[in-house]
Amino acid sequence: MVKQQSEDCDSEGEPYGPSAVDIVLDNPEVALRQVGRDDPIVTWAPSAADLFDLGEGFFLDFPGSSLSPECIYERDFNKYTADEPATVYAHIVQPSDAPGKLVVQYWTYWYYNDWNNKHESDWEGISLLFDASSIDEALAATPIEIGYSQHEGGERATWDSNKLERDGDHPLVYSSAGSHASYFGAAVFLGRGASEGFGCDDTSGPSDSISPEVVLLPDAVDDPDDPLAWVSFEGRWGERQRGPFNGPTGPASKDRWLDPLPWFDELRPSSVVIPAGDSEGATVVEAFCGVVAAGSNALITFTVSPAAAIIGFLIIFSVLKFIAGRTDWTRVSAEPLRRRRRVGQIIRAALVTYRGSPLLFIALGLLYLPAAAFAAAIAVFARLIPFVGEFIELARPSGGTNLFMAALAGGAVNLAAFVGVSALVAEFLRGANRTSGGLRDATRVTWARRSTLLKAFIRTYATVVILMVSIIGIPWGIRQIVRYQLMPQxxxxxxxxxxxxxxxxxxxxxxxxLHTAFAATAINGMVFVTVMGLSLLLLVGAASIPLWAFSALVTLLYILVAPLAAIAMNLVYGDAVAATQGAPVAELVSVD
Known part of the structure; x- marks a missing residue:
C-alpha cells in the first residue's frame, strides 16, 4: 500500500514504487564511480556484469543531487519505469544453525529515499518465518511469524495477529511515504534508526494498492554474465555522501541475507503511533516531526554549504538576541501588582514569585488533570455521536479529520484550563495568605466565579474560531485574541x-x-518551548513509551509551567492598569 499523491511532486504522497533494478542498469544517465579523488567515473550505463564482484569502493550516481532532489528524481523515475512492472525480489534462506526453520525474504528496491536522510536508492523488505525444513514443507504450511523492516530495525507479528492485514495469503504492507519503512497499518508512526535518528513515518491514506511481480534471487552469483550478477555488488546503490545521506548497500550485504534469525529476534512487537486523539500528545509529536524535519534540512544545508549554515545560525542568534535586548531584564518586585514593568521584568518577577512557593503554584496547576481527562472523554464520546462518528470514519484514511477534531475539542478544553489556572493564580496572589489556607480560599472563590469565567471563555473562543475559520477574518481573529488576553485577571x-x-x-x-501581543507571545512561547523541549527529549530518550504515559507526562509538564505563565499574565494585567492610570515607566525601582 503506497500513499497517493494529490499532484506531481507532492511531498505529502509517495511518488515512487517498488521497481526492478533494471531501471538503473544499462541506463545511459547513470554512472558507476570509484571512491577516490573526485570520485572518477568507471563507466556510464553500468550493466549487471559491470557490478559483478565490485567491493565497497564503488557506487552508482544518478542524475541530480540527492541532497537537493527538487522534482528531478520523480520525473526520472516516471521516465525509467514507463513500461516496467512493479517488482519485488524474493530470497529463500534455510539457516544452517536452525534446520527446522525457513525464511522467505521479500526485498523492494526504491529509486529515491525522501526522508530525513535523503539518498539515492533505497532497499526495504519483509521476511516470513516458517517452521519447515524444506521449501515444499513451507509451501504446504503457513508462516508462524512475519517481520517488517523499519529504519535498520523493524516490527514483527504472528501470522494470525489482528494487526496483520492480508489479501488472501498475501500480507499487506503499508509503506511509509518517503522513507519506505514497512508498517502493518495506516497511521502516522514515530520512526527511528541508528543513523537516521528520529522522524515521522506516514502510511495514512488514501493509498494505492500495488501487486508486484516477484523475481527469485540466489544466495550468490558466480557468473558475471548472469542477469542477476548485480547481487554480488558490495558498493553503494546511490550517490556517495556523508553519514546517513550515503547511498545504501544491496540486500546481499546485509547480515540477515544469510543469517535472518538474529534480525527477527531484535524486532519490536509494536510501533509508536502518533496519538491523533489526544490534543496535547498530538501537538507535541507534530512539533517533534517539524523539529526533526527542520533539523534534517539544517544538516543538509550544513553538509552542502557549511558556511551558509553557520551564517544562518548566526543571523537567527542575532535576531533572538536583538529581541531579548529590546526589553529590560532588571529585577523588580512583583508587589504592588498595579505597577509599570517591562516584559523582561515581568518574566523575571514571575520566576521569582514561582520559586517562592513552587508547590502551592503546582497545586493550582492541577486543574490540567481533569481538563486532560475531559479532553480524552470528548474524543471518545464524539465517535459515539452518529453523524460525528460517521464523519470521522469517512475521513479516517487521511488522518487530518482526527487531528482537526482533537485540536478543536481538546484545544478548547486546554485553553479553558489555562483560563481557570490564570484565575486561580490571580485570586491566590490577590490574597494575603500565601499558604495552603490561601490556596483553599482561592479555589473556593474561583469556583464561585466559574459561571462567569466559562461564559467569558465561550464568548472568546467562539468569536476567535469563527473569525479564524472564515480565512478572511484571520487578522481580526488575531486582534481579538490579544484584546481578550486579560479577561481572567x-x-x-x-x-x-x-x-x-x-x-x-x-x-x-x-x-x-503590540506591547500586549509581544508580552503574551513571550510568556506563552516560554511555556510552549519548555513543554515541547522536555517532551522531545522524552521522545528521544524513550521512543517506546506507551501513549497514555506520554500524554500523562505532557500534562504533567503543563501542570508545572502553566502557573508560571499565569503569574506573568497577572503582572501584565497590573502593568496595563498602571499604564491606563498614567504611571510612567520611570517610576520603576530595581530591587537589586
Missing part, C-alpha cells in the same frame, strides 16, 4: 461579569496592542 480583580470582562480587557489593551 479582570474577572478576579475587578469582579465584572462575562461581557464586562471582555470589554474591560479590550480597554486595557487599547493603545498597547
Amino acid at each position: 479582570v474577572i478576579v480583580h475587578e469582579e465584572t461579569d462575562a461581557r464586562g470582562s471582555l470589554q474591560r480587557s479590550t480597554e486595557l489593551v487599547h493603545g498597547r496592542w
Whole structure:
C-alpha cells in the first residue's frame, strides 16, 4: 500500500514504487564511480556484469543531487519505469544453525529515499518465518511469524495477529511515504534508526494498492554474465555522501541475507503511533516531526554549504538576541501588582514569585488533570455521536479529520484550563495568605466565579474560531485574541461579569496592542518551548513509551509551567492598569 499523491511532486504522497533494478542498469544517465579523488567515473550505463564482484569502493550516481532532489528524481523515475512492472525480489534462506526453520525474504528496491536522510536508492523488505525444513514443507504450511523492516530495525507479528492485514495469503504492507519503512497499518508512526535518528513515518491514506511481480534471487552469483550478477555488488546503490545521506548497500550485504534469525529476534512487537486523539500528545509529536524535519534540512544545508549554515545560525542568534535586548531584564518586585514593568521584568518577577512557593503554584496547576481527562472523554464520546462518528470514519484514511477534531475539542478544553489556572493564580496572589489556607480560599472563590469565567471563555473562543475559520477574518481573529488576553485577571480583580470582562480587557489593551501581543507571545512561547523541549527529549530518550504515559507526562509538564505563565499574565494585567492610570515607566525601582 503506497500513499497517493494529490499532484506531481507532492511531498505529502509517495511518488515512487517498488521497481526492478533494471531501471538503473544499462541506463545511459547513470554512472558507476570509484571512491577516490573526485570520485572518477568507471563507466556510464553500468550493466549487471559491470557490478559483478565490485567491493565497497564503488557506487552508482544518478542524475541530480540527492541532497537537493527538487522534482528531478520523480520525473526520472516516471521516465525509467514507463513500461516496467512493479517488482519485488524474493530470497529463500534455510539457516544452517536452525534446520527446522525457513525464511522467505521479500526485498523492494526504491529509486529515491525522501526522508530525513535523503539518498539515492533505497532497499526495504519483509521476511516470513516458517517452521519447515524444506521449501515444499513451507509451501504446504503457513508462516508462524512475519517481520517488517523499519529504519535498520523493524516490527514483527504472528501470522494470525489482528494487526496483520492480508489479501488472501498475501500480507499487506503499508509503506511509509518517503522513507519506505514497512508498517502493518495506516497511521502516522514515530520512526527511528541508528543513523537516521528520529522522524515521522506516514502510511495514512488514501493509498494505492500495488501487486508486484516477484523475481527469485540466489544466495550468490558466480557468473558475471548472469542477469542477476548485480547481487554480488558490495558498493553503494546511490550517490556517495556523508553519514546517513550515503547511498545504501544491496540486500546481499546485509547480515540477515544469510543469517535472518538474529534480525527477527531484535524486532519490536509494536510501533509508536502518533496519538491523533489526544490534543496535547498530538501537538507535541507534530512539533517533534517539524523539529526533526527542520533539523534534517539544517544538516543538509550544513553538509552542502557549511558556511551558509553557520551564517544562518548566526543571523537567527542575532535576531533572538536583538529581541531579548529590546526589553529590560532588571529585577523588580512583583508587589504592588498595579505597577509599570517591562516584559523582561515581568518574566523575571514571575520566576521569582514561582520559586517562592513552587508547590502551592503546582497545586493550582492541577486543574490540567481533569481538563486532560475531559479532553480524552470528548474524543471518545464524539465517535459515539452518529453523524460525528460517521464523519470521522469517512475521513479516517487521511488522518487530518482526527487531528482537526482533537485540536478543536481538546484545544478548547486546554485553553479553558489555562483560563481557570490564570484565575486561580490571580485570586491566590490577590490574597494575603500565601499558604495552603490561601490556596483553599482561592479555589473556593474561583469556583464561585466559574459561571462567569466559562461564559467569558465561550464568548472568546467562539468569536476567535469563527473569525479564524472564515480565512478572511484571520487578522481580526488575531486582534481579538490579544484584546481578550486579560479577561481572567479582570474577572478576579475587578469582579465584572462575562461581557464586562471582555470589554474591560479590550480597554486595557487599547493603545498597547503590540506591547500586549509581544508580552503574551513571550510568556506563552516560554511555556510552549519548555513543554515541547522536555517532551522531545522524552521522545528521544524513550521512543517506546506507551501513549497514555506520554500524554500523562505532557500534562504533567503543563501542570508545572502553566502557573508560571499565569503569574506573568497577572503582572501584565497590573502593568496595563498602571499604564491606563498614567504611571510612567520611570517610576520603576530595581530591587537589586
